[in-house]
Amino acid sequence: MITIKGEVQNAADNTSMANVSIININTIKGAITNSNGEFEIDGRLNDTLYFSFIGFKPFKARVTNDWINYGNIIIKLTELGFALEEVVVSSHGLTGFLEIDANNIPTYQTNTRYAIPGLETSYEGGNSDNAVNRSIKALLNPISSIANLFNKKKNQLKRLRRIKEDEEIRNLLQDKFDRETLTTLLGVEKVDIDQILSNCNYSKQFIKTANDLQIMDAISECYEEYKILNR
Numbered sequence: 001m002i003t004i005k006g007e008v009q010n011a012a013d014n015t016s017m018a019n020v021s022i023i024n025i026n027t028i029k030g031a032i033t034n035s036n037g038e039f040e041i042d043g044r045l046n047d048t049l050y051f052s053f054i055g056f057k058p059f060k061a062r063v064t065n066d067w068i069n070y071g072n073i074i075i076k077l078t079e080l081g082f083a084l085e086e087v088v089v090s091s092h093g094l095t096g097f098l099e100i101d102a103n104n105i106p107t108y109q110t111n112t113r114y115a116i117p118g119l120e121t122s123y124e125g126g127n128s129d130n131a132v133n134r135s136i137k138a139l140l141n142p143i144s145s146i147a148n149l150f151n152k153k154k155n156q157l158k159r160l161r162r163i164k165e166d167e168e169i170r171n172l173l174q175d176k177f178d179r180e181t182l183t184t185l186l187g188v189e190k191v192d193i194d195q196i197l198s199n200c201n202y203s204k205q206f207i208k209t210a211n212d213l214q215i216m217d218a219i220s221e222c223y224e225e226y227k228i229l230n231r
Contacts, residue, residue: 001027004043004063004071008033008051011076020077021172023050025060025184028159030168050184051075052172058180160186160220173213182212186219196222 008020016037023030024041025048031041041049043063051059056077067073163169163185173181179190186193193215197207200222210218 001042001044002068003040004047004049004067005038005040006067006071006073006075007037008039008053008075008077009037010056011078014076017053017056017077020051020053021181023052023169023172023181023185024048025050028162028166028169028185030166030172032168050181051077052176052181053077054175055080058184060184160216160223163216164220170213173216174211176212177210179212179215182216186216193219200225 008017008022009015010017016033016035018033018035018037020033020037020039021030022032022039022041024043027043027047029042031039033039043049045063045065045068047063049061049063051061056079059075059077061073061075169185176182179193183190183193194207196219197215198204200218202218206218207215
C-alpha cells in the first residue's frame with residue numbers, strides 16, 4: 001500500500017477545489033481535498049479512485065505507474081448544468097372561515113414503521129389500513145430479492161460492511177441524494193436499489209427522499225433481518 005497524491009481543479013477555470021470527496025473503490029477508504037485542492041489517499045497500482053463534489057460530474061481515475069512514480073496528478077471536474085422543473089401552485093379555495101377551511105386543507109399522512117417481535121429493528125409499513133399486513137408479508141417473501149442480488153456478488157456484502165465502518169464515507173453519503181456514489185461503491189444499478197427497498201417494504205416516499213447514507217443503512221438493515229429470518 002502506498003500514498004497516492006494529487007490535486008483537484010475546476011475544469012472551467014483551473015481553480016483548486018476544496019472539500020472534494022475521494023473514495024478508493026478497491027480499498028473502501030475515503031479522503032477529501034484540502035483548501036488548496038490537494039489530497040492524499042492510500043492505494044495500489046490499478047486501484048480506482050472516485051471523485052465527487054456537489055454540482056459537479058463524478059469522475060473515476062485509475063492509479064497508473066506514472067501516477068505512482070511522478071505523483072501530483074491533476075484531476076479536473078466538470079460542473080453540471082441544472083434545469084429547474086416547473087412548479088405548479090394550486091389554490092385550495094380557502095373561504096376565510098376557519099371551520100370550513102380546516103376541512104378543505106389537505107392532510108398528509110406519514111409512514112409508520114412497525115416493530116416485529118424478535119427483531120431489533122422495525123418495518124416501514126406505509127399509511128394504509130393494511131400497513132401491518134404488508135409489513136408481515138415483507139418478512140415472509142420479498143426480502144429474498146436482496147439475497148438474490150448479493151449472492152451473485154458475494155464480495156458486495158463484505159464491501160457493504162466496510163462502507164458502513166468508514167466514517168469518511170458515511171459523512172460523504174449523508175450529503176448525497178443522487179445514488180451515484182452508492183451505486184459505484186456497491187456495484188449495483190439504481191433500479192436494483194429501488195427494487196430491494198420496495199421489496200423490504202420501504203415506502204416510495206422514503207426511497208425518493210432519503211439520502212444515500214439512509215439508503216445504505218436501510219439495505220444493510222434489510223439484509224440483516226433476512227439473515228435472522230432464515231437461520
